[in-house]
Amino acid sequence: xxxxxxxxxLAFWPAAVGLMATQLHIQYNTLSLICVxxxxxxxxxxxxxxxxxxxxxxxxxxxxxxILMEKQKLAEPEHRPAEVVESSNDSxxxxxxxxxxxxxxxx
Amino acid sequence: MRHAQDNxxxxxxxxxxxxxxxxxxxxxxxxxxxxxxxxxxxxxxxxVDDGSTDDTVRQVPPGVPIVSLPFNLxxxxxxxxxxxxxxxxxxDVAVQVDGDGQHRPSEVRRLIDHLLSGESxxxxxxxxxxxxxxxxxxxxxxxxxxxxxxxxxxVGMDLTDCTSGFRAANRRVILAFAHWYPEDYPEPExxxxxxxxxxxxxxxxxxxxxxxxxRSSIGILGGVFYVLKVTxxxxxxxxxxxxxSGKVMWHDHPETVSGDLWYAPAPAGGPKAPHLPx
Numbered sequence: 428x429x430x431x432x433x434x435x436x437l438a439f440w441p442a443a444v445g446l447m448a449t450q451l452h453i454q455y456n457t458l459s460l461i462c463v464x465x466x467x468x469x470x471x472x473x474x475x476x477x478x479x480x481x482x483x484x485x486x487x488x489x490x491x492x493x494i495l496m497e498k499q500k501l502a503e504p505e506h507r508p509a510e511v512v513e514s515s516n517d518s519x520x521x522x523x524x525x526x527x528x529x530x531x532x533x534x
Numbered sequence: 535m536r537h538a539q540d541n542x543x544x545x546x547x548x549x550x551x552x553x554x555x556x557x558x559x560x561x562x563x564x565x566x567x568x569x570x571x572x573x574x575x576x577x578x579x580x581x582v583d584d585g586s587t588d589d590t591v592r593q594v595p596p597g598v599p600i601v602s603l604p605f606n607l608x609x610x611x612x613x614x615x616x617x618x619x620x621x622x623x624x625x626d627v628a629v630q631v632d633g634d635g636q637h638r639p640s641e642v643r644r645l646i647d648h649l650l651s652g653e654s655x656x657x658x659x660x661x662x663x664x665x666x667x668x669x670x671x672x673x674x675x676x677x678x679x680x681x682x683x684x685x686x687x688x689v690g691m692d693l694t695d696c697t698s699g700f701r702a703a704n705r706r707v708i709l710a711f712a713h714w715y716p717e718d719y720p721e722p723e724x725x726x727x728x729x730x731x732x733x734x735x736x737x738x739x740x741x742x743x744x745x746x747x748x749r750s751s752i753g754i755l756g757g758v759f760y761v762l763k764v765t766x767x768x769x770x771x772x773x774x775x776x777x778x779s780g781k782v783m784w785h786d787h788p789e790t791v792s793g794d795l796w797y798a799p800a801p802a803g804g805p806k807a808p809h810l811p812x
Contacts, residue, residue, distance in 0.1 A: 496601075
């Protein structure tokens with residue numbers, strides 16, 4: 428869109444090419460058009476590069492958050508969902524053992 | 535024939551992680567995990583939930599670590615999460631097993647044994663290396679043959695099954711994958727990139743099942759687009775160097791997150807890199 432919009436403008440005002448060439452001190456009108464097109468292309472390319480880099484960072488953050496959340500669940504067993512935590516009538520501590528290393532299953 | 539346990543017995547204390555990436559696999563994940571735990575009781579299993587919208591996570595038996603991504607990242611993102619988990623926790627071997635039931639848990643030990651022989655850094659389980667009874671659709675067969683030919687032309691390596699997700703990686707490759715991993719369809723790209731980076735890749739004939747439930751992420755039109763896209767990616771990979779020697783670093787203390795991995799180190803006096811709890 429960024430590259431196409433100026434050309435849409437030029438379609439309604441063709442004389443703008445000559446005016447732009449005069450302002451830029453370029454002798455040939457078409458050469459000024461090419462220069463502007465290349466400039467816009469570089470701008471778009473730069474934006475796409477930034478978007479791509481941000482995408483990689485977002486993916487890395489999402490992965491890190493997911494790993495940290497899993498570690499958080501392992502570190503705080505008392506915050507696990509109620510349906511997998513059992514407590515006896517007498518003890519205040521959960522009677523179900525939680526040992527991810529041994530992959531123990533719950534009754 | 536050498537017993538599949540020989541090399542594993544020669545490397546006692548080898549920590550192995552089975553990474554199971556899932557996306558809407560509620561129909562098969564429970565059975566896959568149970569089979570893995572029965573066949574490989576000494577291995578750790580990690581489920582990476584790639585933003586499933588059904589009750590896949592609830593179907594996972596208790597006691598299995600689940601890393602749930604906040605949104606769908608694709609198979610590449612999910613697998614890289616698993617490899618980063620493996621690198622952070624100091625695993626020596628990581629095996630990818632799909633959650634749709636295609637990969638037989640009984641073949642995992644053979645993969646690892648072949649890996650531990652020391653001849654390769656990545657072992658790919660191939661459905662087509664020997665005379666096996668694995669049937670594919672015509673589109674997938676043609677696509678698979680095309681990709682095999684393209685990789686052979688580009689790097690001179692002939693892999694019979696370059697789209698197989700059933701693979702085992704040693705620690706060198708785990709660190710490389712934790713550093714960078716292709717996003718969309720990583721299986722063939724990884725083969726080319728690892729080979730160019732100097733890693734050793736080998737194949738092992740394995741038996742696979744057809745998927746039990748769920749839908750394949752590649753349909754008919756998707757298959758054609760897949761081949762075209764992968765071809766373009768493979769051509770671009772010829773100029774890509776994601777794992778330059780000396781740059782992929784992982785500290786000896788994997789519980790700390792180094793700035794080398796995900797972002798540039800913080801400047802002096804600035805915020806410190808986060809440390810994962812031990």
